[in-house]
Amino acid sequence: MNKLTNTLNEMIYTDTCDNGLKIVVWHKPDFATTACLFATPYGSLDSAQKTETGELLQFPEGIAHFLEHKLFESEEGDVMNEYASMGANVNAFTSYNETVYYFDTCDENIERPLNLLLDFVQDLRISEESVEKEKGIINQELNMYLEMPDSRLIFETLKSLYKNHPIKNDIGGTCDSVNRTTKEDLMKCYALNYHPAKMTLIAVTPVEPNKIIQLIKENQAKKTFPTYSKITREFELEPLEVAKPFKTINMDVVNQKTCYGFKFNVMNQTDEQRVKTDWAFRFIFESHFTSMNPSYQTWITEHKISPYFYYETDFSRDYALALFFDEGVDEKAFGAFVQEEINTLKENGLSPSALIQLKNRSLGETLSLFNQPDEITVQYFRHQLTGVNLFETIDLIKNLTVEDCNEIIRKMDFSNFSETIIKSAK
Structure with missing residues (x-):
């Protein structure tokens, strides 16, 4: 465990698990609330990626958002209900550059919610049937935003400004791209972008940093992951001129x-x-x-x-x-x-x-x-x-x-x- 030095003397500690997962614990001993975030630098701009071997992979738009939806499913029950039973709040979001899962709680015993956060994000279990069912839910969400003038204005402006760059695409994709997304697409994206070596867990808590780090390392030691393979975002060349004035x-x-x-x-x-x-x-x-x-x-x-x-x-x-x-x-x-x-x-x-x-x-x-x-x-x-x-x-x-x-x-x-x-x- 290393303590990060900073100009404001905040107590921040870092460590890394054997599998590469980065841990940040921001110690706030006078606080009553713990907030934990588990995130991957994988967002809607990553629809095209290149592997270490040079293989170019093109996925349907909005697949990062689709994965966020599917990870909240659990064969043992509803993740949100499980957190509610612990007196904790849980949620997630996908942006252009990241997918984030997080919870907060006032309970001093954070072992259960912290383990659950690690476990449900690191356990994608989906069926063809559940993927098809989720498409309807996501399409309803996309259509809702298209009917909201403020959201539509931003979306259409980005489409006018950019010809090739994926920022012109909605974070959730389109109904067509969602309908084209397969179980195999989701599993492959998950394997590439949710490896612990690519992810970070950040905790802001009054709990002692050593205890948090030990809990995380014990959780990760029980799991097996494939060898990490780096992957990079790929873009088509974007011209200087706008797509539509x-x-x-x-x-x-x-x-x-x-x-x-x-x-x-x-x-x-x-x-x-x-x-x-x-x-x-x-x-x-x-x-x-x-x-x-x-x-x-x-x-x-x-x-x-x-x-x-x-x-x-x-x-x-x-x-x-x-x-x-x-x-x-x-x-x-x-x-x-x-x-x-x-x-x-x-x-x-x-x-x-x-x-x-x-x-x-x-x-x-x-x-x-x-x-x-x-x-x-x-x-x-x-x-x-x-x-x-x-x-x-x-x-x-x-x-x-x-x-x-x-x-x-x-x-x-x-x-x-x-x-x-x-x-x-x-």
Whole structure:
């Protein structure tokens, strides 16, 4: 067991099982709640993968999400009911880059829920009949999201921005891809992506770290796994230009919904440089496109934007984008507004006083996570995936300068964009 040193003197311990499973125990002796997360860096973007031998495997879209559904099945009973009987909460989610299973409990005796978490995630037992039954459940879920205007707006915008990259696909796939998924597909994906050597278990707990680590190692020692074989995500080459510059969708909405999205070239950056770019964009956009900007209320008064205006940015190893949303605005005027303000932002940059305020706010929000066991587990794992851990990110935020932020925004190419509108079908 190793203790991780960090600038905030948090008590974090790591270890690795003989089978390669990584263990992180964040010790919180004054807490009453334990939160545990068991995760694999396998998400919806991993529909195409390459093995160590060079074999290229193509799976139906949404298969990572399908696996999440199936792992909650147990021949001994319903996993959620088992956790409820222990006074614990359990759930799971699939994103672009990860599949996560987690529970939390106030019971000091966490042996049963911890063993159950390890056991049900590491025991995929499915039949042809159960796979076919699950397809109907997942298709209902997909159709439900397609009927939700906000979800549909994001989904259609990503399809317009990207031609080949799998981010254009819904995390759950499509009804067609779900219907094409076979038991053999699920078993193969599971074997490739749920090996302990690829996974991480994170516990935030008042229980002594040695006890947690011993419980996990004892559980894993009773199980046999095949030799681990590395697998990598594969992508088709993504062109710089967008797939479709303009799209209109008719739905049952009262106010027209608009998304104006920018697609950025994925630059050849180190993990630290990419995370730095991400935070620079967050700070610059927040300084300009929120009420921090004195002009923000004027934009609303002059109906350039509505109170529903917001934006999102996302910079990953594989894609980078910025999305602007609003309701009840003219799409041409909204696009012109966004482009004009981007140019203003590139010209004026970020002020030193705004950066200090934003850095302090972000650091405060990050530190507040340390009082939320379930949030700690998720954020710790996600920072691990970026290649820059949580405490390195805190240091990066502290050291970010106005010059860094302004240089990053001025060099960014905003010439590739697409606009998606959802309007009333009437």
